[in-house]
Amino acid sequence: xxxxxxxxxxxxxxxxxxxxxxxxxxxxxxxxxxxxxxxxxxxxxxxxxxxxxxxxxxxxxxxxxxxxxxxxxxxxxxxxxxxxxxxxxxxxxxxxxxxxxxxxxxxxxxxxxxxxxxxxxxxxxxxxxxxxxxxxxxxxxxxxxxxxxxxxxxxxxxxxxxxxxxxxxxxxxxxxxxxxxxxxxxxxxxxxxxxxxxxxxxxxxxxxxxxxxxxxxxxxxxxxxxxxxxxxxxxxxxxxxxxxxxxxxxxxxxxxxxxxxxxxxxxxxxxxxxxxxxxxxxxxxxxxxxxxxxxxxxxxxxxxxxxxxxxxxxxxxxxxx
Numbered sequence: 001x002x003x004x005x006x007x008x009x010x011x012x013x014x015x016x017x018x019x020x021x022x023x024x025x026x027x028x029x030x031x032x033x034x035x036x037x038x039x040x041x042x043x044x045x046x047x048x049x050x051x052x053x054x055x056x057x058x059x060x061x062x063x064x065x066x067x068x069x070x071x072x073x074x075x076x077x078x079x080x081x082x083x084x085x086x087x088x089x090x091x092x093x094x095x096x097x098x099x100x101x102x103x104x105x106x107x108x109x110x111x112x113x114x115x116x117x118x119x120x121x122x123x124x125x126x127x128x129x130x131x132x133x134x135x136x137x138x139x140x141x142x143x144x145x146x147x148x149x150x151x152x153x154x155x156x157x158x159x160x161x162x163x164x165x166x167x168x169x170x171x172x173x174x175x176x177x178x179x180x181x182x183x184x185x186x187x188x189x190x191x192x193x194x195x196x197x198x199x200x201x202x203x204x205x206x207x208x209x210x211x212x213x214x215x216x217x218x219x220x221x222x223x224x225x226x227x228x229x230x231x232x233x234x235x236x237x238x239x240x241x242x243x244x245x246x247x248x249x250x251x252x253x254x255x256x257x258x259x260x261x262x263x264x265x266x267x268x269x270x271x272x273x274x275x276x277x278x279x280x281x282x283x284x285x286x287x288x289x290x291x292x293x294x295x296x297x298x299x300x301x302x303x304x305x306x307x308x309x310x311x312x313x314x315x316x317x318x319x320x321x
Contacts, residue, residue: 007166007167007283008166008167008282008283008284009166009280009281009282009283010044010045010165010166010168010194010280010281010283011041011042011043011044011045011278011279011280011281012043012044012045012046012047012222012258012278012279012280012281013034013038013041013043013045013046013047013276013277013278014046014047014222014224014256014257014258014267014270014276014277014278014279015031015034015038015046015047015048015049015224015276016049016224016225016226016227016254016256016270016273016274016275016276016277017030017034017048017049017052017226017227017274017275017276018226018227018228018229018232018274019052019053019054019055019056019226019228019232020054020236021054021055021228021232021233021236021237022054022055022079022080022083022233022236022237022238023054023083023236023237024053024054024083024084024085024091027052027053027054027055028053028091028092028094028095029094031048031052031053031095031098031108032094032095032098034046034048034276035095035098035099035102035104035106036098036102037276038102038104038276038278039102039103039104041276041278043104043278044104044105044165044166045104045105045106045107045165045170046104046105046106046107046276047106047107047172047196047198047222047224048106048107048108048109048198048224048226049109049198049199049200049201049224049225049226049256050109050124050126050174050175050198050199050200050225050226051109051110051111051124051200051226052108052109052110052226053085053108053109053110053111054080054083054084054085054111055111055226055228056200056201056226056228056252057080057147057148057151057152058200058228058243058251058252059076059240059242059243060147060148060150060151061146061147062240062242062243062246063076063240063242065147065150065151066147066150073150075238076238076240077151079237079238080111080122080151081113081120081122083111083237084110084111084112084113084122085110085111085112085113085125086112086113086114086115086119087112087114087127087135087138088114088115089115092108092110092127092129092135095108095129096129096133096134096135097133098133099129099130099131099133100131100132100133101133103131104131105128105129105130105131105163105165105170106127106128106129107126107127107128107170107172107196107198107224108126108127108129109124109125109126109127109174109198109226110125110126110127111123111124111125111152112124112125112138112140114140116313116315117153117315117316121153122151122152122153123140123141123152123153123155124140124141124144124148124152124155124174124175125138125139125140125141125155125159125174126138126139126141126159126172126173126174126196126198127139128163128170128172130163136161136163137159137161137163138158138159139155139158139159139160139161139172139173139174140153140155140156140158140159141154141155141174141175141177142154142155142156142157142177142180142183143155143176143177143180145175145176156310156312156313156314157186157309157310157311157312158311158312158313158314160183160186160187160309160311161190161311162187162190162191162192165194166283167283168193168194168220168281168283168286169190169191169192169193169194170192170194170195170196171187171190171192171194171195171196172195172196172197172198173187173195173196173197173198174198175197175198175199175200175205178197178209178213179209182307184213184216184217185295185296185307186307186309188217188219188295188296189296189307191296192217192219193217193218193219193220193261193283193286193290194219194220194222194281195213195214195217195219195220195221195222196222196224197209197210197213197221197222197223197224198223198224198225199223199224199225199226199255200225200226200252201225201226201227201228201250201251201252201253201254201255202225202252202253202254202255203253203254203255203269203271204255205223205225205255206223206225206255206256206257206269207255207257207269209223210222210223210257210258210259210269211259211263211264211265212263213259214259214260214261214262214263215259215261215262215263216295217261217295218261218262218286218289218290218293218294218295219261219286220258220259220260220261220266220281220285220286221258221259222257222258223255223256223257223258223269224256225252225254225255225256226252226254227250227252227253227254227272227273227274228250228251228252229249229250229251230243230244230245230246230248230251231244232251233251249272250272253271253272254269254270254271254272254273254274255269255270255271256269256270256277257269257270258279258281260285261285261286261288261289261290262285262289266279266281267279
């Protein structure tokens with residue numbers, strides 16, 4: 001299967017798709033279909049939205065989720081946990097195999113239920129899988145936002161890493177982490193010149209920040225959102241009436257987009273449509289913009305300001321055997 005002839009060029013696929021609500025296995029199958037489709041378009045990297053598998057917890061703000069010890073909220077969270085991804089169990093093997101078969105790198109937003117934190121608490125995680133089908137990083141969201149804290153746990157810096165993709169260095173953050181200057185700076189310092197921001201959905205999250213990141217970093221900035229209609233949730237394993245019966249046409253309307261290193265649109269926000277969108281990125285444009293500004297290079301002053309990053313995976317216990 002052919003790829004871009006020049007290593008300066010990479011083709012990216014933005015998978016703005018809906019989850020199969022509260023269904024891990026069916027959503028992962030849908031992910032693989034998108035990977036296969038992107039491979040037919042000779043893409044090098046495909047990106048999926050935040051918490052796509054098994055879906056973003058939109059019910060929290062619609063159902064009084066802050067009510068303490070509420071049986072309904074515990075029941076919803078229980079099913080959400082059952083459908084979450086446990087990497088140690090092999091839940092992502094199907095995606096890894098698909099990525100390797102199609103020679104395609106993947107950024108995938110999941111709800112993770114990791115064994116190293118008891119196997120019951122949930123984390124909003126961004127997983128990078130390389131073209132060989134190997135999981136290279138799992139970044140757990142540093143700080144869940146607003147009502148997300150009723151469902152998700154606080155992550156750590158272990159996944160603040162970058163990856164080589166042809167001549168590009170790619171890194172990624174979840175949703176409002178992209179507003180955190182120091183989190184962005186930790187990736188810039190590792191040579192990031194292709195920034196991936198994943199979102200649960202909605203234009204209002206992506207339209208203003210994406211070009212700002214691009215121009216601040218003199219990098220390409222990709223924002224990828226999911227979409228969700230009320231009808232997408234009707235036949236779920238667990239139906240939440242406040243969502244299924246919503247009068248809104250869209251619970252999440254997308255907004256996936258790409259900004260070039262000068263802050264101009266390469267792909268304007270895509271709204272109220274499900275699909276996979278493509279663009280070719282040219283590393284030469286990064287090098288041209290870095291001529292006058294390189295935030296972690298010649299336009300930095302490490303003798304004056306430095307950032308300290310703890311990338312140790314956090315745990316409540318350390319065993320000495």
